[in-house]
Amino acid sequence: DAGVTQSPTHLIKTRGQQVTLRCSPKSGHDTVSWYQQALGQGPQFIFQYYEEEERQRGNFPDRFSGHQFPNYSSELNVNALLLGDSALYLCASSPSGQGDYGYTFGSGTRLTVV
Amino acid sequence: QKEVEQDPGPLSVPEGAIVSLNCTYSNSAFQYFMWYRQYSRKGPELLMYTYSSGNKEDGRFTAQVDKSSKYISLFIRDSQPSDSATYLCAMVIYGGSQGNLIFGKGTKLSVKP
Numbered sequence: 001d002a003g004v005t006q007s008p009t010h011l012i013k014t015r016g017q018q019v020t021l022r023c024s025p026k027s028g029h030d031t032v033s034w035y036q037q038a039l040g041q042g043p044q045f046i047f048q049y050y051e052e053e054e055r056q057r058g059n060f061p062d063r064f065s066g067h068q069f070p071n072y073s074s075e076l077n078v079n080a081l082l083l084g085d086s087a088l089y090l091c092a093s094s095p096s097g098q099g100d101y102g103y104t105f106g107s108g109t110r111l112t113v114v
Numbered sequence: 115q116k117e118v119e120q121d122p123g124p125l126s127v128p129e130g131a132i133v134s135l136n137c138t139y140s141n142s143a144f145q146y147f148m149w150y151r152q153y154s155r156k157g158p159e160l161l162m163y164t165y166s167s168g169n170k171e172d173g174r175f176t177a178q179v180d181k182s183s184k185y186i187s188l189f190i191r192d193s194q195p196s197d198s199a200t201y202l203c204a205m206v207i208y209g210g211s212q213g214n215l216i217f218g219k220g221t222k223l224s225v226k227p
Contacts, residue, residue, distance in 0.1 A: 004157070033214065040122070042202050042217030043158065056214055090157050092215075103215065105150075105157035 002027065004106035006091050012112045013081050021076040021109045025093030029104065031055075032074040034066060035090040037108070043090055049074050050096060081113045117141050120203055120218025129227050133190040137203035137218045140184065144205040146213070147179050149188045152200045152220065161201075162188065193225045 005024040013019050025032050031050045035043035045058035049068035068074045072093075078085055088108040120137045127133055135149075146165055150158035162177040164170045164186075170177045178187040186205075190197055200220040206213035 035215075040219070042118075042120070042204075042219050043215070044217070045214035048214060058214060092157075103148075103160065105159070107155070107157045110155075 004091055004093050004104050006106035006109050010110045015081055015113055017081050018079045021089050023074045023091030025072050026104045029093035029095050030072050031094045031096050032068055033092045034076045037088040037090055083113050086113045117216050118218045121221055122219050124222040126224045127193055129225055131193050133193050135188040135201050135221050137186050138184055139205060143207045146206045147186050148204045149177055150202040152202060158202055195225050195227050198224050
């Protein structure tokens with residue numbers, strides 16, 4: 001049973017460019033959340049997608065946007081990249097509804113902005 | 115004041131030691147508490163999940179929650195070199211998938227053989 005798959009693994013972009021990160025959730029999971037983890041910090045919540053809509057959003061600017069597809073996979077887009085956007089971007093999937101907190105994280109995409 | 119405070123360490127212990135990792139929080143609305151383990155260059159992996167105050171045990175791991183003190187702990191017994199990783203506490207207000215996790219900074223643990 002494949003867990004959460006993220007691509008690419010590593011990425012180097014230039015300041016001002018745009019980037020798209022991709023996530024395939026764990027089988028049976030329909031909710032996808034994105035987190036940003038700066039070096040030496042805990043992950044910070046960016047947003048969550050459920051039923052192809054953004055359900056919750058953290059304290060991130062509009063440069064960060066996302067999408068969820070009918071097969072539950074998701075994309076994170078970041079426009080006008082800043083040096084401070086360099087971080088590990090984590091995708092977490094979970095089943096909807098109540099119950100055990102089944103957040104499963106992928107290994108992340110390490111983004112470096114130069 | 116950050117919502118979740120966690121001593122970043124690093125913490126170095128000899129193999130076989132008992133390890134105690136702690137987090138404090140300020141928001142009394144948090145109801146669900148988790149501990150994640152993160153190896154270098156990997157995503158966080160859920161270790162323990164607790165809801166109420168008290169202890170929960172799983173093998174060598176024990177999670178403890180004291181809501182009155184807004185304090186949570188993770189104990190690792192008979193620590194092994196393979197336990198060397200960063201340990202993140204996380205908490206959330208709502209159950210199910212509706213809440214966003216609030217993480218501590220993580221404590222880097224090194225278990226020496």
